[in-house]
Amino acid sequence: MGGVTLSPAVSKAPAAVRRTSRSAVRRIWGSVLLKRIAFYLVAAWAAATLNFLLPRLMPGDPASAILLKMSELGPVTPDRVQLVHRLFGGAHSEPLWRQYFSYLGGLFHGDFGLSLAFYPTPVSTVVRSGFLWSVLLLGVSTVIAFVLGTVLGALAGRRPGGWLDTVISPLSIFVHSLPYFWAALILVYVFAFRLDWFPLSGGARPDLAPGFDPRFISSAVTHALLPAATIVLTSISGWLIHMRNMMASVVNEDYVLLARAKGLSETRVTTAYAARNAVLPSVSSFAVSIGLVVGGSLLTEMVFNYPGLGSLLNQAILNLDYPLMQALFLVISMTVLVANFVMDCLYVLLDPRTREAAS
């Protein structure tokens, strides 16, 4: 991966220089990467452990939840009650440490046990059914929000107090403060219910089987537009404000001033000097923001009845589905971890100083 940091222009440098700098970069890059990987492995283990502990602090027992469901169908025999308690209550009868190790062991095999809410469907099947929906929705809207927010923030921060800043900054503070679900409700009402431009809910037209079929994909995109718009609308401001402030601060840095003194074009000064530096904190604080966006997108999914992890989480909590909850928490946390890892790598690419710090 080390080679990525070297632009082709390097080849024009003397051969000796090229050799040393390339291997140095590779070595430095490598050690940064190793450190990061180590951190993320520890974080993953901690998240897995937290995931193990938290649901066990939850009240209620799944057996009674299932029994209530059964009794709605008809009377339940006392024998059956015992059977259900044995089947569903059994998960917590072992000592905690043994549960923990079988839990960790299961994780390595991708085995999360059977879901209670969808008993006897395996949890992995349930999670898989929602994973792609959420990751695509969240991924695409986060990227859009990040890029758009950063660009707008850079434009606004370039001239603090300018007209763009005067309009955009207060507006984005306001939009940023809107509750996700409230914005979602308004969007549904206006664009789906009133104007009928978009479907009301769901992930795709329900009669289409998921797959690489243009009809399904286009339907999925149509269904994703409103939820994505909600996420973009409410999360864009975070990036925007951040970037605006960084930009407003960076445009006063000497190197930006010097770039202007150099008679470079305004675009070059803004992009290569100001924005290029101002974006770094946004990238490094990605972890804080992505957590918020994930939380918001869970609520958004619930409003839109979107078949992703948020809706599954809701179902898992309502049904006291421990195994499903665990798996969902783990998958959500791991996704966030992976996203952060990617951003970390990007940061190292963007900021040459971090490469030195590690050596």
Add this chain to the structure above:
Amino acid sequence: MTRRHHVRFRVPANRKVRVGLAVFLLLVLVAAFGQLFVGHVLGQSANRLHAGGNLESPSGRHWLGTTSFGQDVFAQLVAGTRTSLLVGLIGGAIATALAVLLGVLSGYTTGRSGAALTAFVNIFLVIPGLPLLILVASYTRGRGGWLTVAVIIGLTSWAGGARAKRAQTLSLRNRDFVEAANYSGESRTRILLLEVIPHLAPVIASTFLFSVVGSIAAEAGLDFIGAGHASTVSWGTMLYWVQSQGALQSGAWWWFLPPGLCIALVGTAAGLINFGVDELADPRLRTRKPGSAAGRSRRSGGVTPEGAR
């Protein structure tokens, strides 16, 4: 010394800060005395069902109309202001305290324990907050009222603030005055309390502000999905009913809009204050008011020559 004097003098002069503070002041007044006014002057109560007709539009009797249960929306909004603000303040205070404690400690402590603390903060940072919050909130089963909710919010939402504190502390740790204190043999606790934390005051204030807003929003989210304390009147529970009663579809904008706008208003006010305070704290962000004569000279202290490699 002159700079400090200037900051104190200019706070109310910044328009953004002024507007933001005015909004907060208004909300605090509403939270404190609103219910008296609603009860004694308007003769309404937040909890009374069928105080008026169902889904009445705003009138002199019901300033913001009624819900589909005939409750007075204005009375609910006022009662909700108190709950939401209290949740915000308590949740925000807990989150900020934890953030300062863990952030400063992890930034200031060196060696293995420092690394462990940092890892701890970073791990909490990557664990998404809302699912965690939902889970823990379900644990309390809506018992204990809004206070429990506030405490849980505080306990689960400190990581972002802690990260900021850590970064600030790291940069302070190497500053002259802290090093001087170190050499003079002052105890670490003393240095932290008397040197580091006072210098973090502006950052702590802004963390608190956003923790308050975050707590209010989190409480609203919890209530909205029914995981909060549903029988307390708060902006969140109002939105829960708004959604479950299909207020929008019934055209009851007077019921749908106020709670959401209130939440947005608090966030906006906090954002404005923060914006303004940022400008005061960092002369480079200043747009309207003069800064020190030369912005750049301010930073000369932060530059330390690095050795050639």
Add this chain to the structure above:
Amino acid sequence: MSARSRTVASVISAMAVLGAGTAACTSGEEASSASSVLTVAAYSQPTLQANFNPFSPNALRGTVGLIYEQLFDFNTADKNQFMPGLATKYTWDAGGKALHLELDNRAKWSDGTALSRDDVVFTFEYMKQHKLLAVPLTTVVPEGGGVTLTFASPAYSQIQQIGRVAIVPRKLWAKQDPDTYINRSPVGSGPYALGRVTGQQVSFTARKDYWRQDVPVKQINYVTTSSTNLLAQQMVRHEVDLSYAGIPNIKSQYLDKDTAHNHLWPIRASMKPLLLNLRRAPFDNVHVRKGIALALDREKVADAYNPGVYQAVGPTGLTAQSWGQVIPDGAKEPLAQDRQAALKEMAQAGYQLKGGRLVDAKGKQLSLEILTVSTFADGMAYAQELAGQLSQLGIKATVPGEAPSAYVADEGKHNFDAVFGDAYVFGSNLYNFYWSMLSPDSTQSIIGWDDPATKAALDKLAKADPAGQTEATKGLEKIMTDQVPTIPVVVKGTPYMYSTTRYTGWPTEKNPYTTPDPGAVSGVYAEKLFLSLRPATKG
């Protein structure tokens, strides 16, 4: 190309793909709404997992009724008439200890083979073996054109449960464990075959070779709805033809939007009492219970959420319309709110009114938490109304709402003062109604009522033959009025909402040929309903 320009390029290409997708979708979306498809809002959860095991509590709706068929049922919406399924008639023998079922010999599995007596015998034995049958079954044998079941004790009262057994083919089920089998490709005898299962919908397609008759509705989609709010919008847009959810303000939100096509018939098949935790003082005191019962204005409670859907009910828990002949005089009408009488009862329990608060000798106010599931808007509304009325009597009544799982757990652990969430189904025979509410053996009886007299009365009713059932019920009714183990408040109405835009021939109050209860998306009720619909004539 530098690293950065590569990144830029990939972002641009990603956006281009997205843009193309957006452009493509607008054209494709319209084509779908085939007018012949019937859409039912059948699941109140956002996502589905395939499960067509009729013995699983998580079996998807439609598994029974559309794919597997039951033996028979009784039309509780009308006068409990017999509704044939796979069985055409039943005969009791041996004082209720033997039951002969005559089977419809035309029945065929969807793989073309005949549904035999053998399969019925197998199903009963299978359920017995796996403890799925709440009936004291001893043997089941083929006899004549059907099967004969024998029981350890008279089973008159369990006839509806026996009828609701869904028959499965022996050859496919003999080796399956009902607790773990998912049954993704079911073979049943019902009018529909499984179409496609997506995360948010199950479609059923009509069988061309259905043994009973031509199937008029060619495709039925059972879809998911996670909120009543969304459902209301889907109903108004005629995206859903049939649903049972308690959407708020049904009249303004649904009926008034299209009076020609949108219809509602609230089916009142169950009763909601205010349940007090009899293990806790002072609710173990009958005078406190009577005082509370007298403090309620039941009409107001009934109308607290959706006026016209619920109905106030008398102290026996039974409605005069359906069970008039059973209810003793004086208990037919709902108890009227009577503040003075209520205070008198409270005084007998040692509670005096002081400064608007009902306090005991030590000056402690009578307080009561009505535990409610916070995600059920209707439940919250009713509970709040109840609390409001009790507060007026001087009781400190509050409504803590909690998540469904926590609610169920608290109920199970008897950790509550009062609940107003559970409803008890009348059924075709009152034994199950009272048993599930009052018997300590019932998982649904959460109040802690353990009374020998009630047990004796239940036993008597369980064994009573159809002719003696009215008389046998009276003892239980007397317990209800005198002891007030539960406080009947309302008859729960299930808002059966349907649209006549695509199909007509729905059961109505005037023509209640089947019971369109929530069960109507499954079982004999559903089968009867869907087989009776006719495509609407375009007008």
Add this chain to the structure above:
Amino acid sequence: MTADPILDVAGLTVEYGTDRPSRAVDDISFRLHRGEILGVAGESGSGKSTLMTAVTRLERPPARIVAGSVRYHPRDGEPVDLLGAPNRQLRELRWDRLAVVFQSAMTALNPVMRVGAQFVDVLRAHRRIGRKEAWQRAAELLEMVGIPGDRARNYPHEFSGGMRQRAAIALALACDPEIIVMDEPTTAVDVVMQRQILGRLQELQAQFGFAIVFITHDLSLLVELADRIMIMYAGRVVETGAAATIYRDPLHPYTLGLRDSSPSLHGRPRTVRAIGGSAPDLWDLPKGCAFHPRCPRRTDGCDTVRPPLLTVGGHGTACLLTGPATQEQS
């Protein structure tokens, strides 16, 4: 030194803020000749940095130029007033004719760009040369200030402080400018490095003949380097004259204090005495002579009359007591 003017600053006034503006630079005029080194000295807060940003048109939003002109005289053609010049023209003049070296090279170089690339982009903005050629030129320029050419590939953080400072000077030379404005270019480096850099700078100046406006708080340094010196206090010029004259015979009490507050580089050792008090608050300037509250020699009238800058024979001062006007009167 020729008497050929290259930059003419007249009545330049810069204010901060709008509601209650403060003047950081108040009616300053001076002329810079080709190949001349003009030193500007003053305490921090005296407005010298603001003057520099205004002259180079790099003033930032709270600062506004409210009056005056900055006329650049090209070798051929009409003089251009930089204050009124359109952006495009200004951009063309920048670096090509007028380059800048900032106080702290630590922050003046873009931290995320290779040092060489920061040469390349300015070279390619003003000269029609290819990328490869530009990189070679960057290496040459770095070598000119004593940095090995292959270090062009490094990032600024991989340079030592002195290297960065030299790189910043090399960068200023990139397009062979006629004027270089330097704002305390050696403050951040140690004395040995400072000597080295200044020595190099003088050599380069001799070689290329550019004019320098050199801003510093260190008067003794200017004496060695500059041809003429301008002393600033509270946004105004309080004394101006030939370097040697100013150092030898300062007229203004402030200049005297400034001179005595810094150690002499050579010549007989002098007691270092700091000026009492601190720089005035620009929002709240003392009436009369802004220096009077700190002035050891203030008399009646100093707190009411603001002395104008009066020049006699190339040496001028703005002081009631010691100015030429006073001398003439007495």
